[in-house]
Every structure is written in C-alpha cells, then in structure tokens.
Amino acid sequence: MTTRQLEQDPCGLERPGSGRLAQAPADHPPVPGKRVGVLLANLGTPDATDYWSMRRYLSEFLSDKRVVDYPGWKWQPLLQLIILSRRPFSSGKAYRGIWNREKDESPLLTITRDQARKVAEGLHGLYGDRVKVDFCMRYGNPSTDSVLRRMQAQGCERILFFPLYPQYASPTTATANDQAFRTLMRLKWQPAFRTVPAYFDHPAYLEALAASVREAYDAAVSPPEVLVASYHGVPKRYLMEGDPYHCQCQKTTRLLKERLGWDDDAIVTTFQSKFGPEEWVGPATVEHVAELARQGRRHIAVVSPAFAADCVETLEEINEEIKASFLEAGGERFTYIPCLNDRDDHIVALQAIIRNELAGWVEP
Template identity: 85%
Template sequence: MTSPNVEPQPTDLDTPGSGRLAHAPADHPPVARPKVGVLLANLGTPDATDYWSMRRYLSEFLSDKRVVDYPSWKWQPLLQLIILSRRPFKSGAAYRGIWNTEKDESPLLTITREQTRKVAEGLHALYGDQVVVDFCMRYGNPSTDSVLRGMQAAGCERILFFPLYPQYASPTTATANDQAFRTLMKLKWQPAVRTVPSYFDHPDYIAALASSVREACDTADTPPEVLVASYHGVPKRFLMEGDPYHCQCQKTTRLLREALGWAPDEVQTAFQSKFGPEEWVGPATVEHVAELARQGKKHIAVISPAFASDCVETLEEIEEEIREAYLEAGGETFTYIPCLNDRDDHIAALLAVIRNELSGWCPAR
C-alpha cells in the first residue's frame, strides 16, 4: 500500500496473489497481501426477541460504563436482580413489533448490512481491491472483536474504524472506539487504526437530511407546521463534564433549518429515550410533541438526525410512543421521516467522509 505522494515499491511477495514472501523459507505460512479495511460500527442488536436473548443483549448494553457510569457495586445488583428480571419482556415486545420476520433479524441489522454493501461498492469503484469493507456491532453480533480479527486475517494492516454516529457522544462513539481498542490490546500484531470523527456538520450529511425532509413534505397530505429533530438523550451531567453531544445536536438542527430555509420556530430540537432518575438534556421529545399539540400545532413531522439507521428507538419509540403522545394531546397529523438508512445521498455522504479519512492510505484508481 502506498501513499499518493510516494513512488510504489516492489512487493515483498514472490508473485501477486502467491501469499509467499520472497526470501522466506519454504515452510513459512502464507502471508496475505496488505490491504486497508473500513469497518462500519453500529450500536447493536439482540439475536432474537425471546427473554434470554434480550437479557444477554440488555446486560451487555446496560453494563457498559459509558452508558451507565454508576459504581458497579451499586448498579450491578440492581441491574441483574431487578431490571433484567422484567425489562427483557418489555424490550422483547418492542422488538417483535418491528422485527424483520423475513430475515429473522432486527431492522438495524438489515439496514446496516445494506449500507455496508453500498459503501463497499462505492469504495471498490474508487480503490479497487485495495479496500476491505465490513460492519460490526458494539453490542451483540457480529461483534467488534470477531470482525476486527477477521479483517486482520484477511490482510488488513490498516483499518479505518467508522462509528455510525453523526454527533459524538460518550455512550455511542466513545464506547464503539473503546471496544475496538480492547481488541487491539489483545493482538500480538496490531493493525494501524484510525477512528472517524463526528460528521454532524458535514455538508453532504446536512444536504441528505434536508432532501429527506423536502421529500417527506412533498408527499404529505398536510405539510407539517413544525419539524422536530429528535436526538437520543444523555444525562445533563455529561454535558457539564465536557461531552460535546448536546452542542453538536443543536448545530445539526440549525444547519438543517438553514438548508431548508425555514424559520427558527419551525425546526425544533428535542431528546428521547430517557433512562434512570437523574436529569437529562431536554426537552424530552414525548413531552415536547404533546405540548406542541396543546399549543395548536396540529401537523408536525419528526426526524432523527442522530441515528444513521432506523432502529427500535425510531421505529418503535417515535412511531408508536411519541406519535401516541402527540395525537392524544390533540395533534392531527404526525409524520415520521425515516433515518437516512441506505439512501443514495446518505451513502454518498458516508463515502465523502471515508475518502477524506483514507487520505495518505489509499490512492484512488
């Protein structure tokens, strides 16, 4: 692998594709030709919706110190003895309502696989066979550890690790990176690794969001009076401790509003998925949409800019719980605008980010 600014050097292999080092003894194990890996990382998914599958998934998720940072002696007994005795039933029911029964998997897994396929096609057009593309999950399967090891075995001596979170947050981006680093700590031969920074203000990402809103408004029977940008929530304490997530969400909303050319009160920010007793950043989406209805806003749309792929937080929480709260408070038209998922403009935005981060590693063909 050569930099665009460095003259190519002769390969150390006898012949391309032979897997043999030029000066190695005959019994030396085959060596894969060096490649660059691009690994897309998403949040995670249970393997199934039954109690034990949900319990394993929730235990891994809620035991993550980036997600719940209470002392283990205090949190783990509460989690294992009380929360996980009941929550898997409720979460399992939520997942069953959105489950991809044809493939027997969660929508997040289906969508992430398709995103990966399209990104791989785009990178192949740019770099040929230099780049190996795959995906992993922070929680559940395919695990970060197994995919990273597989990419190394395939000859990836350099890996670009891409957490699919536009806005940086400790419980999302940081924990995904942490999990990749844990694997590196166990490897005798570590590949060189770059992590992709947040892309909350990338022009192509903002343009894709704006296009999805325009398309939804053009096809709606009644155009929305207000667009609510609903982001996953975090404890307010995280903001005070230096996590930039809240600020990045606010900027994404502002840039989206400017791209749409709408008035400030027509695009509003809210946060969902509150968990636990402490104060979280707000306003809470479920309460905010109800208040909009009480204020006489009869037609609203909700978009989720923090999620690269539709998941239980969007397909179940927004489409059911938040929609119900709005309609019960007097709202009339509730339009959910899907995540960018595998839209062509979204894939183009991801490719733009990846191409920038591969600078110096991969010369385009």
C-alpha cells in the first residue's frame, strides 16, 4: 500500500501531514489517516468475581449458540433459573484463586494486553504507524464491538482479526469471528476484513511450544515420565458434524512429539472442561492423570497447547483440580507448563502469522 493510497479519503481529497483534509468543505466530517488494524481476540473474562459480575459473564458465555447449541426454549430456562443460580458462586471462587489483585483483573486480561503490546512493538518496527494493534474479548470487556468501532474511528479501513486459538473450533474461533461479523453488519461503512486461520501446524508456534516443554523438563529435579497435552474439550457430536478441532489437536501433539524427538509413549493427548450430559471427546484429562498414577507414574507434566494465554481453565482447573486428581491417585510430582503467554518466541510466532496474513494490504 503506497503513502498516497493511505492518505486518500473517499471523497477524493488528500490529507496533508496533519491528517486534515485538504480542500474539504467546512461541514465535511473529520476523517482520520488511514491505517491497517490488527485485532487480537481472546475468549473473555468477568469484570469482577462477585455473584452478579460472574452471572453476567456466564450468561453471555453459556447463551452463545456456538458453545451450547441446544434449543433456546429448552436451554434458557435451565440456564437462567437453575445453573446461574449456583454456578456464579463456584466460578467466582475459582477466579478469586487466580485473580490478579494488583491490577484487579483476571490473568487472561493481563496476559492478552501484554501480548497485544509486544506484538504492536514488533510490528511498529516493520510498518511504523501504518498498522494499529489492539485486543478484544468475545465475552466481557473490552468487547469485540467496542474495539472494532474504536479501530475504525482511528482510521483502520482494513482489519485483520486474529482469534488466539491455535486449533480451530466452533465454540472458540467461529464464535469470535461471528461476534466480529455482527458488528460489521451494523456499520454504515464496513472496513475490509480478514480472519486468521488456525495455526496449529505453524513452525514458529510449534517451536515456541517445544521450547517451553524443554525448559520445564530442564528445570525439573527429575524429568517427568509422561507429558500430558491437555486441550479444552468439545462434545463428540461436534467431531461427527465436521468440526476439525479434535483432529487438529491430535496433529498438534504429533508435531510437538516429532519436534521434541520423543517416542510415542512419552506424550498423550487428553481433553478437559467437560460440561453437560452428552459424550465428549476424550480421554478426559482429570481421569487420565489419575489412571497414570495408578499405573505407577510418579511424575507427570501437563501442557495446554490450545490456550494462547493462561486462564481459569489452566491456572485453576489444571494446576489445582487435575493436579489434585493425580496426587490423590498416588502420584508424587506434578509439573504444570505455563501457556506461551507473552514469551518472546510466542510473540515472534504471532508476528510471523500476522505478517503473512497482511500480505497485499501493507508491506514492511
């Protein structure tokens, strides 16, 4: 994209360096200098851990048809009258155990903000002020709608939308895209829009993941006997209906194993966070780690390749509930390997993906 293209406004008037329109009539609305936007999207976070904050967040999350696709007439009475009368208490307790008290926010919000800041710093060195980076949440704040509108007001007429999920899944990637498209449907002037595809097999992502495992094993007093790659779960029905998530998770584990140079029995794939009565893809992490302990494994490590940032599913569910399941079944040492978060090699991987997806829009 040339400087002239970036400075041309839709009325055919050119901006001087100040960003004001040259030769524009007095009543012409202000038009910011053109930019390309990069919007990182993550799952979401409650604003606080009290009952009503948790209820608002859980209601938005569990009312999403991508997450729970039962008919509304059947699901909503159960959700609003029964589930949301109790679950905000238990979920609030889980969040309080991991809450960033210094900033009074969830770790997911802290980490995603740090990721966006570091990505922005790296891209600024390549593109300067031509590229604007921001972040949003599918549920809670900052909302997808508010950030997309802000980016457009800042002159982003082309936006690259990046759901931070290495493996594509309908309840994660697809619903993040859906929410962005809902905003586009309401805009008088839509920006050009691209979405980033799944990146589970991207070499830079895999190398960052492998490096995090190597570092954890090198730091351990004795190496874990098994690495459990625990992914968030989905109903088995989704796999049967064409969702590629399960297959992409299996391939991620295989590619990670190959990059580490390990034998097949050194790493296993499991799934966590089962919700509801129907059958989910498995094996279930919480059950499988207990079985490993009963088989005589005394030290295991758990990594979460489907999460780009640590959150309640990793910091509380894995590092507390799943850890307890292993130890109570006879295990002795449990190593949790943090998500890639804002590690430098992870940021490099995200920037490499973004650079590829920006091709044709803006060049370094």
